[in-house]
Amino acid sequence: MHTLPATDIELAAWLRLSLAPGLKPAALRLLLGAFGLPEAIFNQSPEALAEIAGEAAARAVLAPCSPDFDAQLDAVIAWRELPGNHVVTLDDPAYPPALLTMPDPPPLLYIKGRLDLLHTRAVALVGSRSATPQGAEDAERFARELSQAGVTIVSGLALGIDGAAHRGGLEGVGSTVAVIGTGADLVYPAAHHALARQIAMQGAILSEWPLGTPARAANFPQRNRLIAGLVSGVVIVEAAMRSGSLITARLANEMGRDIFALPGSIHAPLSRGCHRIIKQGAKLVETPDEVLEELGVSRPVATKAASGQAVLWDGEAGWRNSSTGLASVADQPDSAAAPASAATQPELTAAPAASAAPPAMSAEALQLLDALGHAPATLEILATRTEMGDAALQNTLLQLELAGQVTALPGGRFTRATHG
Known part of the structure; x- marks a missing residue:
């Protein structure tokens, strides 16, 4: 599928819509359905826009561009010109068809x-x-x-x-x-x-x-x-x-x-x-x-x-x-990016494998217990996951068995012992 890229003027209008503060994708889809392309939306009166998508959407569309909009547009055009990069707009045949079944597809995809x-x-x-x-x-x-x-x-x-x-x-x-x-x-x-x-x-x-x-x-x-x-x-x-x-x-x-x-x-x-x-x-x-x-x-x-x-x-x-x-x-420093993962997935706060082990265990024992996870595993699988030598692996497994942390199963498999 080969399509001509949107002209810079069209891209500017799409970018302005995608950056409009407070304009929700669902409201934008209503406006595009009523008026066609972004340029046409910008030519409407506040009353016409409000009738289709509500007053908040009308205000968002007609708000003046941010002072750095021209710099943002230049950056997008320069990025798009790099090999392998595409900026795809909602009306582009290259737009993923599955996303069009959503109520609020994004106006621009990078x-x-x-x-x-x-x-x-x-x-x-x-x-x-x-x-x-x-x-x-x-x-x-x-x-x-x-x-x-x-x-x-x-x-x-x-x-x-x-x-x-x-x-x-x-x-x-x-x-x-x-x-x-x-x-x-x-x-x-x-x-x-x-x-x-x-x-x-x-x-x-x-x-x-x-x-x-x-x-x-x-x-x-x-x-x-x-x-x-x-x-x-x-x-x-x-x-x-x-x-x-x-x-x-x-x-x-x-x-x-x-x-x-x-x-x-x-x-x-x-x-x-x-x-x-x-x-x-x-x-x-x-x-x-x-x-x-x-x-x-x-x-x-x-x-x-x-x-x-x-x-x-x-x-x-x-x-x-x-x-x-x-x-x-x-x-960028890790501390700047770290909150995103912690906030989105709370299970990050504690790694369950290590916390279950008593503090007296060796580093190898903790590593092996972590590698064991919560499903039975063979010696071969554990050797691959830990990269331990055979002797160290056997000794560490014995240490964990004696500590009541691991149970040997038939067929040469090992599993984490359940407590309580």
């Missing part, structure tokens, strides 16, 4: 990478930032197998389950789309800089936020709404009772999408959110094939294909645009 992925069958894989090793393995495996069946994997580029889902998605023909809560010129969290670069080259990164928008707690629920809008179904891998993933599931359910959840141990804190939405009607799934079957997708014999998409990067910072001076979140 996209790095492959536009074609936004027109494919997609599934969201989301879950806790503080994922267990087993949860991350499950997310990556589900994502890889769904992607190999041609399904695009959508997630939010957060730590934990999201990152594992993107990595798995990159391994199949379906690839992956990261929907982010910052400007498309920033990477958050900074730890995912390399992953974001790979997604922009082989998949796509999508944001509705103006360039330069930093990580703010309030942006992430809105980001979750876009994830829900883009997909046919949402798979929750691990989630605490109060989790941003459950917001995504609720929003997706309201839009008529399918909701799936992986069950877990009744003793695992990160299974509780999954069990809760299963009780509320989400489909319990144990294999990627069950998700494909529910969605009516047959599993072809697929091999990974290179997209051929080239994205140029500006030095090691990658996302810095020299003409605008906009810098990556990686360049």
